[in-house]
Amino acid sequence: MKTLTSTNQKVEREKKVKVSFKEAWSLHKEKYLLIAPFAIIFVIFNLVPVAVAMGLSFTSFNMLEAPDFIGLANYIQLLAYDDVFLIAVKNTLLLAIITGPISYLMCFLFAWLINELPPKPRAILTLIFYAPSISGNVYMIWKLIFSSDMYGFANAWLIKMGIIDSPILWFETAEYILPILILVQLWLSLGVSFLAFIAGLQTVDKSLYEAGAVDGIKNRWQELWYVTLPSMKPQLMFGAVMQITNSLSISAISIELVGFPSIDYAGHTILTHLHDFGNVRFEMGYASAIATVLFLIMLIANILVQKLLRKVGD
Template identity: 75%
Template sequence: MKQAWKEHWEKYLLILPFAVLFIVFTAIPVLASIVISFTSFNMLEFPKFVGFSNYINLMVNDDVFLIAVKNTLLFALITGPVSYLMCFVFSWLINELSPKIRAFMTLVFYAPSISGNAYLIWKLIFSSDMYGYANSWLLRLGFADEPILWFDKKEYVLPILILVQLWLSLGVSFLAFIAGLQNVDKTLYEAGSIDGIRNRWQELWFITLPSMKPQLMFGAVMQITSSLSVSQISIELAGFPSVSYAGHTILTHLHDYGFVRYEMGYASAIAAILFFIMVFTNIIVQKALRRVGA
């Protein structure tokens, strides 16, 4: 301990401010909610220890939670990988532009993320009367005889939420990829073209992707957390609760127990389960990413 400090004190000092803030504002609250997940806690009375019963109830007795898990996994299985690919493809495509034009194009693609709750615009598109954009086009083109009640039919809810999430794809990972692409050593491309790389696809697989592995890892974590923690677009667009729980996700379930029913113990157990799903997904994805460019 003393020796480690003597040898590395500068490093520890650099980390210290972050470590203090991290422990106070992240680590302790997370540990506290894990402890709370083993209690029955209504935010008025002192928490009562109940062991694993919250977890057991979630897995065995809570049918709605199982629907939520199914919806969330389906949602994440589609939006996670597709968003990730979109972030990369778009950043890669605009990478060669001059900085000014690239900044403008980045703004264009990042616009849904910068304009706050711009996704509410989809409410106009999927408005259930004949004036909503989607309905008015379908009626005009003869694909429908009467306006479709988009968020009242359970088969439409999840697909629409997926569409909206894909539209919102180009966020943090997109910006990280743009910065990452700028960091790729340009001399590698020259060397590559001498070594017989013929087109942009080979260049991509053999040079670009391996050169930005850390950014790819970063993007993957971002994508996993965002695609598995969908809730706001569901609540805002499909309403809460949604028709036959068609837009119900793990996080809307958490929202229900945490902020409607004030059962913090149960809500914390939901958060813990979501956490384990994310950690598990992350392990698999990181393993897959190690193979890139090989």
């Protein structure tokens, strides 16, 4: 195990060796030319809008008049006086803290188990588990399950078992809204990260398992920690970024299931708050401030998670 760890550390050190741009260009110019179209599109449609939004966050802008610079007024209003935003932050962090780690572990666990199967069953189960994340009518299913009348499946089952006497108003009762959103988000969580983990498991060098056995690895858990996880760190990083982004940007689920705005803002998130000021009120300066705060939260969360993942296998 020490040999494997030292080998992984040596590879990491070799990756960190710096080369000049000229040397890198001469060695990899064909690759740079191939990714140039995507890089240009990424800069124009991702980086530039982010920079513009950050600039607009310091202005008052209603899309009809020119932006008026107001300094930190939007941020002061947002953080000190906007009570609904504070509710949205609390709901968003609760959703992220609960669904983020659980969905990440679910993605890896199911990918690890499915990867042990023969090719055909693996392909079928991958499709079954991935299907909910791309289903177009997913909200109709959960609306039917938690329908507020006696025809909803949840109410029908509870009444049949004698637990309740009358239907529960699931989407109209504040205390039930957040647990339902967590449940639906977890059900939808086996998406791109799940596929990335399966791909990563497929690319692990099988000879490393033989070397691990010679080096003293005695069971599957040690094999997982010292061989499998260090070998698929890029996929683990990608999956972490995707799960953090998904858990902090919950909006469509809340709007579709519990309405907009939800009862007592129980399902209100930062992204639905952004939707309110950006797409309903057209207060683009204030909406840009909300987007900037959400971006900073995502950035900090990603940095912390990546630091933790670098310790995998040590």
